[in-house]
Amino acid sequence: xxxxxxxxxxxxxxxxxxxxxxxxxxxxxxxxxxxxxxxxxxxxxxxxxxxxxxxxxxxxxxxxxxxxxxxxxxxxxxxxxxxxxxxxxxxxxxxxxxxxxxxxxxxxxxxxxxxxxxxxxxxxxxxxxxxxxxxxxxxxxxxxxxxxxxxxxxxxxxxxxxxxxxxxxxxxxxxxxxxxxxxxxxxxxxxxxxxxxxxxxxxxxxxxxxxxxxxxxxxxxxxxxxxxxxxxxxxxxxxxxxxxxxxxxxxxxxxxxx
Amino acid sequence: xxxxxxxxxxxxxxxxxxxxxxxxxxxxxxxxxxxxxxxxxxxxxxxxxxxxxxxxxxxxxxxxxxxxxxxxxxxxxxxxxxxxxxxxxxxxxxxxxxxxxxxxxxxxxxxxxxxxxxxxxxxxxxxxxxxxxxxxxxxxxxxxxxxxxxxxxxxxxxxxxxxxxxxxxxxxxxxxxxxxxxxxxxxxxxxxxxxxxxxxxxxxxxxxxxxxxxxxxxxxx
Amino acid sequence: xxxxxxxxxxxxxxxxxxxxxxxxxxxxxxxxxxxxxxxxxxxxxxxxxxxxxxxxxxxxxxxxxxxxxxxxxxxxxxxxxxxxxxxxxxxxxxxxxxxxxxxxxxxxxxxxxxxxxxxxxxxxxxxxxxxxxxxxxxxxxxxxxxxxxxxxxxxxxxxxxxxxxxxxxxxxxxxxxxxxxxxxxxxxx
Numbered sequence: 001x002x003x004x005x006x007x008x009x010x011x012x013x014x015x016x017x018x019x020x021x022x023x024x025x026x027x028x029x030x031x032x033x034x035x036x037x038x039x040x041x042x043x044x045x046x047x048x049x050x051x052x053x054x055x056x057x058x059x060x061x062x063x064x065x066x067x068x069x070x071x072x073x074x075x076x077x078x079x080x081x082x083x084x085x086x087x088x089x090x091x092x093x094x095x096x097x098x099x100x101x102x103x104x105x106x107x108x109x110x111x112x113x114x115x116x117x118x119x120x121x122x123x124x125x126x127x128x129x130x131x132x133x134x135x136x137x138x139x140x141x142x143x144x145x146x147x148x149x150x151x152x153x154x155x156x157x158x159x160x161x162x163x164x165x166x167x168x169x170x171x172x173x174x175x176x177x178x179x180x181x182x183x184x185x186x187x188x189x190x191x192x193x194x195x196x197x198x199x200x201x202x203x204x205x206x207x208x209x210x211x212x213x214x215x216x217x218x219x220x221x222x223x224x225x226x227x228x229x230x231x232x233x234x235x236x237x238x239x240x241x242x243x244x245x246x247x248x249x250x251x252x253x254x255x256x257x258x
Numbered sequence: 259x260x261x262x263x264x265x266x267x268x269x270x271x272x273x274x275x276x277x278x279x280x281x282x283x284x285x286x287x288x289x290x291x292x293x294x295x296x297x298x299x300x301x302x303x304x305x306x307x308x309x310x311x312x313x314x315x316x317x318x319x320x321x322x323x324x325x326x327x328x329x330x331x332x333x334x335x336x337x338x339x340x341x342x343x344x345x346x347x348x349x350x351x352x353x354x355x356x357x358x359x360x361x362x363x364x365x366x367x368x369x370x371x372x373x374x375x376x377x378x379x380x381x382x383x384x385x386x387x388x389x390x391x392x393x394x395x396x397x398x399x400x401x402x403x404x405x406x407x408x409x410x411x412x413x414x415x416x417x418x419x420x421x422x423x424x425x426x427x428x429x430x431x432x433x434x435x436x437x438x439x440x441x442x443x444x445x446x447x448x449x450x451x452x453x454x455x456x457x458x459x460x461x462x463x464x465x466x467x468x469x470x471x472x473x474x475x476x477x478x479x
Numbered sequence: 480x481x482x483x484x485x486x487x488x489x490x491x492x493x494x495x496x497x498x499x500x501x502x503x504x505x506x507x508x509x510x511x512x513x514x515x516x517x518x519x520x521x522x523x524x525x526x527x528x529x530x531x532x533x534x535x536x537x538x539x540x541x542x543x544x545x546x547x548x549x550x551x552x553x554x555x556x557x558x559x560x561x562x563x564x565x566x567x568x569x570x571x572x573x574x575x576x577x578x579x580x581x582x583x584x585x586x587x588x589x590x591x592x593x594x595x596x597x598x599x600x601x602x603x604x605x606x607x608x609x610x611x612x613x614x615x616x617x618x619x620x621x622x623x624x625x626x627x628x629x630x631x632x633x634x635x636x637x638x639x640x641x642x643x644x645x646x647x648x649x650x651x652x653x654x655x656x657x658x659x660x661x662x663x664x665x666x667x668x
Contacts, residue, residue: 014656054434058482060657075438081384082428083435086377086489089356096450103445131380145439315544322607323599326614335599339545342597346544370480374530377489378496378538385490385497393504410505411638415645417501418511422518422646425490426654432486442482 002070003153003184004028004051009065011050016061020046022209023065028153028184033175035195036188037219037229038205044188047205048075048155051186071152071184074098078158080138083145084130091133091141092117092126098149109148116144119174135162143171147178154178156187160194172198192219193231196248204229220248265455266358268463272299273349275466280341282473286330289337296344303351312347316340355379357453364452373441389421483657484527491515492535496542508605509635512539513556513586517643520560521569522658528557548597555589556582556636560643567666569644579640583633590632591625600624605631 520528
């Protein structure tokens with residue numbers, strides 16, 4: 001069942017002539033992970049804002065086309081320090097901020113918060129002041145805070161930006177767990193090497209329009225590699241002049257080599 | 259001391275009543291009593307966080323008052339200022355903003371005012387840190403904030419403008435984040451850890467208010 | 480209160496309280512502690528400006544307990560900034576600086592009685608000394624007090640207005656368009 005559908009959506013930010021999104025159509029089903037890839041400014045963040053009912057409602061601007069959601073959505077934005085509530089002086093309270101705003105009963109809040117803290121391995125940090133955390137720790141707190149809201153549709157905008165390699169690996173594992181729990185996940189990321197193991201489908205955005213939709217195999221496409229959107233393995237393979245089709249991952253490359 | 263366990267509204271009531279009484283009651287006895295109470299309260303927070311800051315902040319006023327006024331006026335105004343300074347120093351050392359927010363939520367009042375207060379408290383150190391980094395960065399670029407007035411004003415602009423603009427850019431992101439975390443969901447926010455309030459404290463707060471009003475009426479007669 | 484305003488006020492108040500780092504670096508005798516209030520008013524109107532001013536005073540009081548009585552000044556500043564924004568006075572330095580000087584006068588007039596009644600004109604060392612100077616020159620007590628407040632407020636408010644003007648003009652159109660008053664304040668609406 002489709003949790004999110006964008007139908008021929010075009011969007012203009014306020015006071016701008018050129019549209020940020022042009023005729024974008026995509027959908028995300030329950031339990032599916034869809035990744036948005038593209039160059040900087042291609043429109044991935046805007047798609048997420050539109051999907052999360054934040055554009056144009058909060059950003060202003062004009063939208064054409066329909067966005068339909070079957071679930072409540074929650075979004076993780078790229079800069080953790082602007083997403084801190086400002087009201088919480090411990091990590092536990094920060095994660096509980098969202099559920100408390102929704103008016104849930106105390107035991108339900110505690111359940112969701114503890115679960116989210118466990119998912120993100122934040123137990124030891126639960127009593128720390130968010131203002132004293134590093135960028136990576138804060139990003140994990142924000143992700144936990146978003147998950148604690150138990151939305152059916154989860155949107156991620158560059159969630160691994162502040163994380164180190166190990167943190168990023170754990171995050172991708174967590175996203176797969178979310179999908180298994182039945183959530184619909186739409187994520188924008190430039191961590192292309194992770195996508196073959198994470199995403200079910202890929203949407204390639206260029207200049208605000210959908211250039212291609214497909215499986216993560218798309219990242220081994222000659223065209224994608226030329227546009228700078230190939231996995232490291234595919235890009236290196238292509239750059240060294242070896243013949244196509246390019247391998248997607250190291251495992252593929254090993255198989256090709258043999 | 260007990261400050262930690264008093265209800266936030268009680269803390270506010272005390273910190274508000276003491277200066278009010280210092281002004282309403284006749285000098286110098288009124289001011290002396292309130293100042294004494296306020297200083298005892300600050301002492302209860304310890305030397306470093308309470309008494310010393312209060313004394314350090316209040317002392318210069320006495321010096322300047324003596325410079326401008328005669329002894330009785332100096333004492334009268336000095337005691338009032340000391341009361342106010344000590345009360346607010348005590349309040350700042352005792353009031354936990356999150357407890358204030360929780361107290362407001364538990365009462366069922368709109369969380370807006372408490373939110374604005376608490377969010378500003380958390381935003382200030384962040385912006386201050388950013389300001390320092392901008393000063394460092396501009397210094398590395400050769401910005402020399404010395405010399406003529408015009409030079410300094412230009413330097414000020416080069417330091418202040420990036421800070422303010424980046425802060426305003428943050429506002430957009432913060433709005434998105436607040437929205438997505440349900441800040442205006444319309445539902446009544448669940449209190450997470452409502453500070454306990456007792457009948458005694460409630461009565462005490464009312465008593466303080468009545469005392470202030472009564473003193474005012476008595477003074478005006 | 481809209482979400483954007485809810486996000487703006489703490490940031491604007493924090494701006495007022497964080498600019499001291501910049502001021503210290505250039506060693507100028509300024510406060511700039513009404514920057515956030517004026518900016519918030521120019522962006523979103525007098526109500527938001529007043530709220531910003533009150534919050535600024537409240538948080539500042541935690542650091543320096545003598546600020547609270549001057550919350551009235553912040554409110555007056557917001558109202559004045561509203562009038563200036565409506566008249567589009569932030570459209571250039573030529574209009575903004577005189578407007579800021581005007582605010583300096585009004586701010587001193589407002590803060591003088593507070594300074595006099597609450598602090599006996601000893602609000603800061605600088606004000607106390609200038610008041611003493613005024614007294615020595617033969618000015619009456621209230622006049623001497625005004626002299627003291629005026630000297631510090633005059634330049635401060637002019638610089639603040641100039642700074643806010645720079646900020647409003649430097650805002651990307653996309654951001655300015657989301658704040659209803661911003662374009663009007665710079666005479667572009």
